[in-house]
Amino acid sequence: MADLLTIILATSAKSEMLAQRDPYGFIMTLTAVAVVFSALFILYIFFGILGDIISGKLKKKVSSKVKSTGKTPDADTAAAIAMALQEQNAGEIQAVIALALEEHFGQNVHDQESYIITINRK
Amino acid sequence: METIIESLREFLGFTGFANMTMQHIVMIFIGICFIYLAIKKEWEPLLLIPIGFGMIIGNIPFVSGLNIGIYEEGSVMNILYQGVQKGWYPPLIFLGIGAMTDFSALISQPRLMLIGAAAQFGIFGAYMLAMTLGFTPAEAGAIGIIGGADGPTAIFLSSKLAPELMGAIAVSAYSYMALVPVIQRPIMLMLTSKKERLIRMAPPRPVSQKEKIIFPIAGFILTAMIVPSGMPLLGMLFFGNLLKESGVTRRLAETARGPLIDVVTILIGVTVGCSTQADVFLSWQSVKIFLLGLISFVIATVCGVLFAKFMNLFAREGHKINPLIGNAGVSAVPDSARVSETVGREFDRNNHLLMHAMAPNVAGVIGSAVAAGILLGFLG
Numbered sequence: 001m002a003d004l005l006t007i008i009l010a011t012s013a014k015s016e017m018l019a020q021r022d023p024y025g026f027i028m029t030l031t032a033v034a035v036v037f038s039a040l041f042i043l044y045i046f047f048g049i050l051g052d053i054i055s056g057k058l059k060k061k062v063s064s065k066v067k068s069t070g071k072t073p074d075a076d077t078a079a080a081i082a083m084a085l086q087e088q089n090a091g092e093i094q095a096v097i098a099l100a101l102e103e104h105f106g107q108n109v110h111d112q113e114s115y116i117i118t119i120n121r122k
Numbered sequence: 123m124e125t126i127i128e129s130l131r132e133f134l135g136f137t138g139f140a141n142m143t144m145q146h147i148v149m150i151f152i153g154i155c156f157i158y159l160a161i162k163k164e165w166e167p168l169l170l171i172p173i174g175f176g177m178i179i180g181n182i183p184f185v186s187g188l189n190i191g192i193y194e195e196g197s198v199m200n201i202l203y204q205g206v207q208k209g210w211y212p213p214l215i216f217l218g219i220g221a222m223t224d225f226s227a228l229i230s231q232p233r234l235m236l237i238g239a240a241a242q243f244g245i246f247g248a249y250m251l252a253m254t255l256g257f258t259p260a261e262a263g264a265i266g267i268i269g270g271a272d273g274p275t276a277i278f279l280s281s282k283l284a285p286e287l288m289g290a291i292a293v294s295a296y297s298y299m300a301l302v303p304v305i306q307r308p309i310m311l312m313l314t315s316k317k318e319r320l321i322r323m324a325p326p327r328p329v330s331q332k333e334k335i336i337f338p339i340a341g342f343i344l345t346a347m348i349v350p351s352g353m354p355l356l357g358m359l360f361f362g363n364l365l366k367e368s369g370v371t372r373r374l375a376e377t378a379r380g381p382l383i384d385v386v387t388i389l390i391g392v393t394v395g396c397s398t399q400a401d402v403f404l405s406w407q408s409v410k411i412f413l414l415g416l417i418s419f420v421i422a423t424v425c426g427v428l429f430a431k432f433m434n435l436f437a438r439e440g441h442k443i444n445p446l447i448g449n450a451g452v453s454a455v456p457d458s459a460r461v462s463e464t465v466g467r468e469f470d471r472n473n474h475l476l477m478h479a480m481a482p483n484v485a486g487v488i489g490s491a492v493a494a495g496i497l498l499g500f501l502g
Contacts, residue, residue: 024253039489054332
């Protein structure tokens with residue numbers, strides 16, 4: 001109880017002063033809102049820039065990998081899917097998907113395509 | 123024989139039945155209601171059950187002088203209550219929150235932090251209203267923080283600014299946090315058009331481990347430098363997050379987000395409930411606090427949603443924000459983000475907003491801690 005009284009007495013002096021200077025709390029509100037926004041705005045700017053730097057670096061890493069191997073991991077995956085679908089050869093749809101994937105990602109998987117779809121039914 | 127009857131009469135004078143008043147009955151009934159809502163409706167059961175039972179404990183009438191009451195120096199309950207009075211339970215809860223929160227959504231879409239800032243208008247709207255209702259600035263600040271929708275922050279600030287109102291403020295904050303789906307949904311629907319509710323947000327980019335480690339360190343330094351008075355809350359929040367993300371302190375992170383936060387939640391819940399003794403709690407002032415708490419929640423939700431719409435005015439096509447995530451700027455984690463998801467899926471079953479809503483939601487936690495620091499700096 002004694003602690004409680006000490007806290008009340010300590011805060012009341014500051015509180016009374018503020019009540020006289022800013023009876024409706026406008027100044028306090030404007031100041032506080034500005035500070036909250038600034039704090040989060042600074043975080044926004046900082047992590048925005050950090051994100052750009054890191055994702056930029058990631059892009060660079062990916063592009064350097066493309067240069068060295070000649071194809072991206074996505075193209076590899078797409079080619080694998082395409083080949084698996086072609087091997088399965090269960091119908092026209094798979095063949096079309098396979099061709100589309102090859103065309104979209106894997107121009108470097110095959111040199112030239114005849115663009116003639118042939119289906120060997122088993 | 124006469125002595126026995128006299129002893130029995132004396133004993134009966136000590137019982138709760140003999141000292142019971144209408145106020146005690148009302149408070150015990152409110153405590154039972156909290157427990158009912160927690161079990162039946164599953165509204166914040168981890169908080170409402172300890173608070174509800176604490177209310178029952180705190181409102182069993184007794185003759186003073188037995189050194190058992192929460193306000194009696196040196197009693198067991200009084201010792202446990204020190205964590206609330208001195209404000210060291212809330213930072214420990216923040217440590218646990220930090221250790222269980224994934225900030226990836228926020229790191230990948232940092233612009234959504236501003237929604238978390240806008241929702242803090244609720245705190246200051248309620249502050250101004252409380253001032254006009256005749257509360258002192260310190261009391262108004264403690265009441266306003268209810269709008270932050272953050273129980274530990276509300277307890278932390280009220281213990282410093284207006285300890286005599288802490289019971290009412292804490293109960294009000296936790297009650298409205300439990301009622302987030304009921305309060306926010308109609309406001310979100312009222313402020314958004316059908317077209318806006320159907321906006322699909324671009325998927326967030328993947329976040330690297332390096333960014334996740336930098337976030338708590340840089341986040342703490344930047345915010346605590348601006349508002350040093352928010353250091354206990356911000357420090358523990360970001361420290362807990364670093365334990366989680368560092369990848370080498372798994373045991374500490376698990377303790378912080380598991381046993382530690384559970385123990386502190388039990389202690390904070392029961393003692394806050396106990397502190398609502400009828401003679402202290404049942405007053406017109408408490409009614410005003412409950413009303414102001416509701417208004418602050420409404421203002422926070424309105425500002426969050428409207429700010430998301432405002433940001434859309436400047437956003438390029440494909441980068442628009444679904445304003446239904448605006449409500450998540452209040453820091454009731456993850457309840458308000460869940461409301462965004464639920465309301466969003468009512469209009470488009472395949473539009474998942476939870477991941478996006480978590481960004482303003484965790485920004486709200488940071489924002490309310492910053493706001494508490496400012497109020498403490500000015501008024502403490």
